[in-house]
């Protein structure tokens with residue numbers, strides 16, 4: 001594996017504090033000296049800082065008692081040698097030995113050190129090395145006060161490894177926490193940084209790779225890690241590209257969407273447009289008869305199936321054309337805009353023998369039915385895509401403070417692939433294998449964006465279902481594609497310019513943006 005591939009692979013792994021300690025112990029046991037590693041990490045951070053356009057030359061180093069503090073002191077020393085005005089705030093009576101050595105050396109160089117925050121001069125930016133993955137209890141007393149005070153300074157704060165105060169595994173705030181503008185996560189992604197509660201503290205996050213051997217990572221996390229961060233390199237082989245040169249439209253999947261009502265016609269259009277963005281070969285959309293003309297005008301390429309409707313304009317029962325049955329389709333996605341009147345339809349699709357995505361109202365109906373564990377009886381995969389509220393209705397007893405644990409529990413109870421939508425969408429399968437999406441945008445927190453995801457996911461699934469792919473990888477691919485479209489649209493149009501319809505127009509642009517070398521890699525891997 002070349003260096004670039006190894007770097008990409010490392011972006012996928014996610015660790016807890018205990019796992020990071022195990023990985024680190026292996027590296028040290030193999031002979032890497034601890035001081036050498038600290039020096040290396042400190043210099044990598046320093047180089048990264050120097051590569052950024054930093055405003056001002058007055059730097060405050062916040063040094064804690066452990067090795068996170070040691071890292072910060074190395075960064076401070078290096079910035080001092082590069083002409084920055086460095087000041088150190090170090091309020092602890094006792095330091096770990098190595099950290100203590102760096103502290104004394106910094107003092108010997110004439111770098112001013114202060115134990116009281118009030119003495120620390122005004123700085124242009126701060127380096128936070130108070131606590132890393134060794135934080136084990138709530139921060140209290142003068143340290144908590146100092147953190148609260150520093151947060152009010154409104155200066156850029158660069159946190160080393162984690163924002164001090166954030167729990168490495170759960171992302172919870174232990175007492176109080178630094179509000180970083182940027183976090184340099186060291187070596188491997190810490191689970192806490194991928195939890196929603198940490199987002200507003202971590203700022204922009206990036207991984208600083210310090211060359212941990214892959215064998216040590218895999219010895220602790222396994223060859224295929226249980227928790228994976230969704231990255232482009234993880235999903236690239238699941239995208240429906242390249243198309244086979246001898247493709248026939250019926251070989252490219254036939255997706256059935258069951259969605260919409262007179263009241264929520266827009267949901268059906270957006271789901272259809274999401275599916276269109278996936279490039280699916282054949283698309284059928286079952287809607288109430290009265291909104292069929294509307295759907296035809298938006299999606300002329302789709303086969304719109306007008307169904308008998310209730311007095312309120314919801315589908316009363318499915319009326320598929322000719323000999324067609326639910327099992328004639330490659331995939332079914334059911335839910336957006338249906339209303340909660342369509343209980344028999346949800347019961348019917350659950351009995352189908354094809355992969356099934358249940359979203360929105362289909363989830364609410366499932367919650368009302370109280371038969372969620374019956375999903376285990378399905379012979380084909382089921383994917384549930386709730387947001388927080390729908391998740392709570394489906395699984396009232398599962399706590400999602402730790403969202404990773406929450407989806408894992410839900411998936412193991414139902415046998416379904418559960419996708420919990422949010423700023424850090426988490427996906428788990430029955431075996432507990434979990435994906436977290438860490439690149440997203442608040443621009444997607446907008447009505448209709450979920451409908452687009454459902455259509456897109458159905459469309460991808462329809463095309464790749466016959467390939468040797470894991471269903472869960474397909475779900476992760478849809479989430480990645482959807483959020484990348486949101487990011488791209490927000491970049492060009494601001495976060496306010498990403499309505500759900502606009503989002504559908506950016507789906508294809510995400511693919512077009514992927515580097516040419518990646519495309520040639522697909523070709524290599526996908527010629528079949």
Ligand SMILES: NC(=O)C1=CN([C@@H]2O[C@H](COP(=O)(O)OP(=O)(O)OC[C@H]3O[C@@H](n4cnc5c(N)ncnc54)[C@H](O)[C@@H]3O)[C@@H](O)[C@H]2O)[C@H](O)CC1
Pocket residue numbers: 020024037038041064065066067068069070071096130131132133134135136137138139140160161162186187
């Ligand atoms: N992972 C690696 O390979 C590398 C890690 N480095 C850095 O080291 C830290 C982890 O260092 P460690 O010394 O284990 O922990 P911390 O620096 O986070 O601090 C532990 C220190 O703090 C005390 N403590 C814990 N909680 C509290 C509290 N609430 N209040 C006061 N004091 C507290 C605890 O007793 C310890 O003394 C990692 O994050 C990296 O930044 C490397 O340098 C490079 C390799």
Ligand SMILES: [K+]
Pocket residue numbers: 068128129130131132159160161162163164
């Ligand atoms: K820190």
